[in-house]
Amino acid sequence: MKSKNLAFILILLFSLLILTACGKNTSTEPEIAQEIEGESQEIKRISTEELKTNLLKEDWIIVDTRINDAFNGWKLDGVKRGGHIQGATDFAANWLKVEDKDRETKLEKVLAEKGIIAEKNIVLYDANGKDAQTVADYLAKKGFENLYIYDVKEWAADDSLPMESYENYHMLVPASWVNDLIKNNNNGAPYKIFEVSWGEVSEEYNSGHIPGSVHINTDEVEEGPVWNRKSVEELEKFALNNGITSDTTVILYGGDSMAAFRVAVILKYMGVEDISVINGGYNAWVDAGYEVEIKSNEKSPVTSFGVKAPVNANYIVDLPDAKEILLDKENSVLVDIRSWDEHIGETSGYSYISGKGRPAGSLWGRDMEAYRNIDGTMRSATEILKMWQEWNISPEQKLSFFCGTGWRAAEVLFYADVMGLQNISLYDGGWNEWSADADTENSIEIGEPSKK
Known part of the structure; x- marks a missing residue:
């Protein structure tokens, strides 16, 4: 009997110890929960x-x-x-x-x-x-x-x-859409994904890229010293070498997507119907947590582009067109997508461009960085239009964008296209061509312009 009582007492004491220990734990758990909830305000x-x-x-x-x-x-x-x-x-x-x-x-x-x-x-x-x-x-x-x-x-x-x-929002694609396209193989329709940057060897591409993507060197589409696009014949060879036809779904991206926009504009000029750029570039893909590939992918050439290029010849204009745009100030604007210091002639912006200033009569459309959100995505159309309004640039006008050699302006042109604007183009030669041309009619302005 004594042994049973002793056993009972021991069991009772052990149970009290457990309850005491549990009590200590439960007293701290609400504090932890309260601390976690404190990270999110009750809205x-x-x-x-x-x-x-x-x-x-x-x-x-x-x-x-x-x-x-x-x-x-x-x-x-x-x-x-x-x-x-x-x-x-x-x-x-x-x-x-x-x-x-x-x-x-x-x-x-x-x-x-x-x-x-x-x-x-x-x-x-x-x-x-x-x-x-x-x-x-x-x-x-x-x-x-x-x-x-x-x-x-x-x-x-x-x-x-x-x-x-936006009317053409589909021209800027989310990483999730690209991931789905890869998974479903674009429902059997032809598609190509390209990482675009300068150089035969891309450190960005070699360090990791979207699975299946192929590297495009911007030298494939443009050449110095002006760095205009190559001839239509050469561009067609470029397209064929990269397996691009007029009906190929083409997705472009880069670590900094400026080069991708440059190639996208040229491909639209050529006549590719379905071109898009990943909004936010490669970072958007990585931030979404999608698979990254290291192995290099080779180009897969084709034999026919499918249509006679250029289908959209007015999407890119040259020096004579730029001069005509400047003459028709009521209905058209040559929009400068360079830094303020480049626009007013403090610097040329390039080591290989000696001339400083701007084409007389052109208006400042802000530097390309003003068109990007902090994550590299497209800034809202409302804010873009507000920037233009400050310099009397109207979306109703014929707008031709230029920069130094076409890269920055190509990105802004693409955004204008996403917004659904009509009568828009890239002045390909930009300041490099304008300042270097021996034609004395290429008048130049220097100094701060008036907004009026």
Whole structure:
């Protein structure tokens, strides 16, 4: 009997020890949970009716926090309609992850330029239940209080509610679309993926590239000393050597996609119907966590381009055309996509270009960097048009973009095409040709121009 009592007492003591230990654990668990919850602020959710009521009020601002591709027009994360809520601005959650030593300074500038300020009521929307909360937490830490979260799938499901997308948004593709295309082999239709950069050997390509992609050296499409595009005959050989026909789906990208846009513009000029550039370049692919390939892929030539090139001859213009554009100032503009210092003649911008200044009568369209978000994606059309308006550049005019040798201007031309603008072109020779030509009629201006 004593032994049974002793055993019972021991069991009771052991049980008390366990309960005490468990009690200690349970007392700390709420603290841990509370700390984790503290990383995300509790943000009020707004209904569709409330959003409709406040949509056009000056003290409210609607912010799309999804990736840039969704804002442009792609149907991502299960939305019924692509694009953004009419009147919305953008501030993507993934901008907060960009590796840049000046990221915070740049983001502060972006917030100010977009009018995302603490004095306003700010509706942050997404379609994945994550992006809006991420941006809300970021803004809350900055002292923003009037924050609301909304699921854009509700808005997109109602066809009566206004949404906007770019007419040719499909020309800029998300990494997810490219990944799907590779998986389904483009449903059996011919396609090619190219990494584009200068040089026979690309360090970027060799260090890792999208599976199946082939390297294009920009020397394949242009040549010095002016660095204009090559002849139509040479460009056709380039296309055939790379396995490109007029009906091939062509996807281009790069570590910095400027070279990809250069080749994209030339291929459209030639007559390739389905050309796209990965929005955000190779970084967008890597950031999405998709597979990267190291082995080199060889070119696969074809024997016929399919159409007589160039199909879109007016997509790229030369010196005589540029002069005509300058003569018709009411209806056309030669748009300078160089830095301010290049535009006013402080520098030529190139070691091999001696001349400084700008073609007389050309207008400054801002440097190419002004057309990119912090993650290298396309800046919103609203902001691009606002930049142009400051220099009396209208999307209704015939616009021909130029830079030093065609790379920067090609990217901006491509964005203008994505926006759906008509009567647009690349002045291929740019400042390199204009400043070097012996023709004395190539008048040049130096100094700060008037916006009027």
